[in-house]
Amino acid sequence: MRKTSLDSVYEMARHDPRVVFIGSDLGAGTLDTFKEEMPERFFMEGVTEQNIIGMAAGLAMEGFIPYVNTIATFITRRCFEQVAVDLCLHNLPVRLIGNGGGLVYAPLGPTHLAVEDIAIMRSLPNMTVVAPVDKEEMARFVPQTLDMPGPVYIRLAKGGDPIVSRAEAGFEIGKAIEMRAPGDILLIATGVMTNRALDAAAALEAVGGLDCGVLHMHTVKPLDETAVLDLAGKVRGIVTLEEHTLVGGLGSAVNDLLGDCLGRDAPPVLRLGIPDRFPDKYGTQDDLLGYYGLQPDTIANSVREFASRHLG
């Protein structure tokens, strides 16, 4: 997914002289071809995240379109004020590509996990927040960022994630994709949680015959309110899934919308995500997702229990 996103940046840069790339201190060999062919538009600025964001803002003020890449938590937490003031207040076309969104860096511990990145990015006016489900969707998405007027945060997954997106479903920033038609329950997921949601939905249908739809909310901000509200009227319960803290992410966004627009008529909602405490285990991303009940089997169990409570 990371390679796909950076390859897309390279392709855009080849055809558009406004595109520049700024990295912090990325792995050796990153975008070597870009550096060889367009050295004047390739920047590797060291471990200076605050400076990198300001520098990207200055370039964007003068007509360039900077794509900035480093580890997700360092591009969101470390330089939050620069993102808020330099990018969002000025509403500049800078794209932040965050490696290892969620629990990808599980073995490296809580300093490297980005489990509140969506919450803090979506709290900022003018920011767009997108978490694609796989590399093919990433390839459809990144070129669409080229001419967006404001800043965009792109959350990357681990890479090698199963391909579940389909070309025929297309991709439009801010428009959710219905990947499985809704039945009694609607699962709304973002990023790679969508592939877990699809597996959980298949398991729920196979064992016990519970009919669950899956809405892939690749864009968490702006939220596709129309899709959520339309489907909310057709189902008897909604379950949100995110590889992210339950504070302020997709589940919060969906709940806020339903509460604001439907009030007591909103279907019951179950939010699945990471509890409000720092992760205390290492292992792998899959280990931690299992620990938090975010793998297909545990998701299915939670949905079953939720359904039995609310569907009678």
Next chain:
Amino acid sequence: MTSEAHIRLVGDDLDERSLALRRLVVRGLDGGKRGHLGSAFSLIEILRVLYDDILRFDAKQPRWADRDRCILSKGHGCLALYAILADKGFFPAEELDRFCRFDGMLGGHPERAKVPGVEASTGALGHGLSIGLGQALAMRLQKRDSRVVVLMGDGEINEGSVWEAAMSAGKHRLSNLVAMVDYNKLQSYDRTAVVQDLEPLTDKWRAFGFAVHEVDGHDVDQLRRVLSSLPFEGDKPSAIICHTVKGRGIAEAEGNPTWHHKSKISDDEVAAMYAELD
């Protein structure tokens, strides 16, 4: 890389232009009944020389592509910037009467989207040099000969982000970038030497790859001479340490930390300031 500063500050007479610009600052102060007076008054001669003699701009086309960029990174000194921009015709001086007011254009920190001539929205400290770095790189990529000047406060350069940007500017050998420090030796709480000592300041900038001059930041001739010799070295960014006096022009405010920011300014105080700047 020499020091021209023979530091001779308090007590020298300000000429009529310097007094007039300070009166515009007081007009804003009166309009909002508040403002960072001390932080604005140390900047007046620096901005005056930049806009009178050095910078290329067109007040009728604030975003003219070939202009020089001047970022007031110490955004709290904005009354001085507003004064010179109004003086140059970027907007009517009447806007100063609505400083900080609900529907005013001029806020307590400058905003690019609102004020013609303001290059960056600042106020959160330590942002301007990175933005200026990006603009200077853009000028190089676009093969423009525009310069980028970033004005910083001495308290501001406590921020680590300033030194990240300085390191990067040195690496890129951006001779079109000028970092100016309004070194009035006084930050909000106390003297800089007490709160967070900056010395040896010239050595610091030099070590980060800048060619450095020190000047008396209230000496118009000296500022003109030094700024006219930019870039100081062909392949380096330039830094100018401007030795200034906070509150310069109002005896009670000079070097007085309680004048860093003033609110609830009375009509009598305003009248006294006008009298002193007459």
